[in-house]
Amino acid sequence: MALAGVLLPIALAIIMLGLGLSLTIADFRRVVAYPKAAVVALTCQVVLLPAVCLGLVLAFGLPPALAVGMMLLAATPGGTTANLYSHLFGGDVALNVTLTAINSVLAVVTLPLVTNLSLSYFGDAGTLGLQFGKTLQVIALVLVPVAVGMAVRTFRPRFADRMESPVKIASVVILVLVILGALMQELDDLGGYIRSVGAITVLFSVISLAVGYWAPRLAGVGRRQAIASCMEIGIHNATLAITVALSPALLNNTQMAVPAATYGILMFFTGAAAGFLVRSRASSDAASEASTA
Template sequence: MNSALTSVFLPAALAIIMFGLGLGLTVADFRRVVVYPKAAFTALACQIVLLPLICFGLVLVFGLAPGLAVGMMLLAASPGGTSANLYSHLFGGDVALNVTLTAINSVLAVFTLPLVTNLAIAHFQGGSGQVGLQFDKTAQVFLIVLIPVAIGMAVKARFSAFADWMEKPVKILSAVILLAVIAGAIVKEAANLGDYIASVGLITLVFSVISLTVGYWAPRLAGADPRQAIASCMEIGIHNSTLAITVAISLLGSTEAAVPAAVYGVLMFFTAAAAGALLRRRAVRDADVPV
């Protein structure tokens, strides 16, 4: 891809997306973890530790090519996507918990995403000359993820009405940016697209289903109530594919590593909707059972 696109446009695009996320957050969203300690810590442990381990196992079982394997691990290390809040609301989840998890995950991803990505590159591409996310690239992740979120939160705190007015346009712009990024990757890799989909279609589907399942049942087994478990299900089950695509293309310089996130970014909306419908039906059925 054109160097100006990868070095300027994509980081700027991600910064806009993260700024939009910040517009919907307040300091209270971080403090709220004390209100939901069991559900929050269980969900974060699954997101940060369990899912990357599960993804690593899947990559080994499916025998992916090194670039695609790194892309899958990058996807697993990405925090929850902003769509999780909407899905949680639609299917009866605790949206306040979603907002809290999104806020904390956005901060933690600055540290965990480069760590998981570098470990994946060392394992799968150790002899291929890949350098991964070195200090300067890790600093870029900090700058284009955490700083825009902080600025968005500052705008929200100081100019609440303006922040509320800006949220919708920024979300629309974010969706347009994601489509543009995916389209650019498709154009560049058009010759390999069929092979890529054949290679990662099934694994991304399996990973999506496992993410949603773990996201619901881990908190439930830890004692969280159904609404909190649904929130966790959506937060953990809907990864931020935009972040994974942008990091793969702009920081790793690999459209191949962006393919799993691009395929997953389409599939997850269907699997999340199916999971939400099943969980809502389960909640209705349980409510009808006399105690």
């Protein structure tokens, strides 16, 4: 789709600009206040989840393109939905913002790295891979807009506040148009794709949410920080994965976008279920403490 070659890079740049508009240097400094929570969450996000995803992909025996799409999804940082869910279910939203900021910077390196390794393992990296030039494009499309957005937030905070909503709306509209076009091209095979990745995306989502909550708790992190970690790790930025997969300048492969597109719908339900579970557990613990006091 020729139009995607223009619209997708624009959509990704706008999405990352919108993220940058919501970030400040203080968000990165705040990690000092939550060192253990941040380290545990980032380790799970960057190291553990790609390993878990690889195990699932091998266990399910996915075709190469879908396997790479799953690994691409695993390498993406948390999205803005994670912040919303954390707020709704009693998490520490400040920690979410901090993790999003750090993960977005780390993704500049980890996303191309995981994708390249996956392409080398599952297919012909020379044909499909993110070579050095394309890796630089990912860095430019991800890091530069975030830096610009942060600069605007620093020097023109009122303007940044006014622009946050329009930027988000614009990115969603452009992305929806491109995704619809891509889905129309693959309409005949769409049902088969969903049947192929529906179960694995749900399982990956459940595992991500469970790891995100229990790893910090087992490390002695407080419940509100654990809920924040649960949402940040469990709700991946499917939009970023879809954009990288579909963009003609990057992977240019509709099948690789299918896992992220499927996950992007299902995660709202698994994330909400996890949120209700951890909130009910917190209420039960509070009631038990009150009764024994």
